[in-house]
Amino acid sequence: QKEVEQNSGPLSVPEGAIASLNCTYSDRVSQSFFWYRQYSGKSPELIMSIYSNGDKEDGRFTAQLNKASQYVSLLIRDSQPSDSATYLCAVNRGGFQKLVFGTGTRLLVSP
Amino acid sequence: DAGVIQSPRHEVTEMGQEVTLRCKLISGHNSLFWYRQTMMRGLELLIYFNNNVPIDDSGMPEDRFSAKMPNASFSTLKIQPSEPRDSAVYFCASSLASGVNEQFFGPGTRLTVL
Numbered sequence: 001q002k003e004v005e006q007n008s009g010p011l012s013v014p015e016g017a018i019a020s021l022n023c024t025y026s027d028r029v030s031q032s033f034f035w036y037r038q039y040s041g042k043s044p045e046l047i048m049s050i051y052s053n054g055d056k057e058d059g060r061f062t063a064q065l066n067k068a069s070q071y072v073s074l075l076i077r078d079s080q081p082s083d084s085a086t087y088l089c090a091v092n093r094g095g096f097q098k099l100v101f102g103t104g105t106r107l108l109v110s111p
Numbered sequence: 112d113a114g115v116i117q118s119p120r121h122e123v124t125e126m127g128q129e130v131t132l133r134c135k136l137i138s139g140h141n142s143l144f145w146y147r148q149t150m151m152r153g154l155e156l157l158i159y160f161n162n163n164v165p166i167d168d169s170g171m172p173e174d175r176f177s178a179k180m181p182n183a184s185f186s187t188l189k190i191q192p193s194e195p196r197d198s199a200v201y202f203c204a205s206s207l208a209s210g211v212n213e214q215f216f217g218p219g220t221r222l223t224v225l
Contacts, residue, residue, distance in 0.1 A: 101156075
């Protein structure tokens with residue numbers, strides 16, 4: 001079992017719709033959870049971090065964490081073609097320990 | 112504020128040559144991470160440092176790879192000798208080690224070994 005699992009996609013949504021990206025992790029002691037966006041040919045860009053169960057909203061983005069189910073998700077409201085990218089989920093045990101990345105979900109938002 | 116700086120941005124070399132990649136951390140950060148990304152293997156952590164000390168180098172592929180952090184803000188990743196299978200994009204990321212540990216990536220170095 002991979003430490004962090006994501007569906008590779010592509011996830012296709014029409015412009016204006018809600019895109020829902022999901023991630024599961026295997027290590028129950030994980031404390032910090034991150035979503036990175038990576039455009040083709042570019043470096044990963046941190047867009048959301050979440051540390052407590054529940055929802056965290058930032059603009060059109062909402063991160064959701066359920067530690068009991070070992071599940072973290074990213075919702076993108078009012079999806080735009082510019083949101084088309086690969087979204088990487090990353091998990092950390094805390095402190096300066098390493099991040100473990102999923103393989104990413106490719107999102108395609110069609111006009 | 113300047114982000115993570117990496118050089119060179121592109122490197123093309125021949126098999127057997129030595130390659131040195133460079134990274135400058137964000138000012139005030141004290142942890143540095145070297146990653147490699149390929150289509151086949153995704154994003155892999157090679158090694159990371161905290162306060163100039165290597166913490167975990169278990170991701171370094173083999174002895175041909177070495178990394179140093181000669182001061183608090185600068186690191187090098189060296190491959191000697193290079194092989195075609197080392198072709199990848201190499202990213203450096205920095206963070207301020209704390210309970211948060213948000214990592215910020217540099218632009219990467221695209222390495223091609225012929």
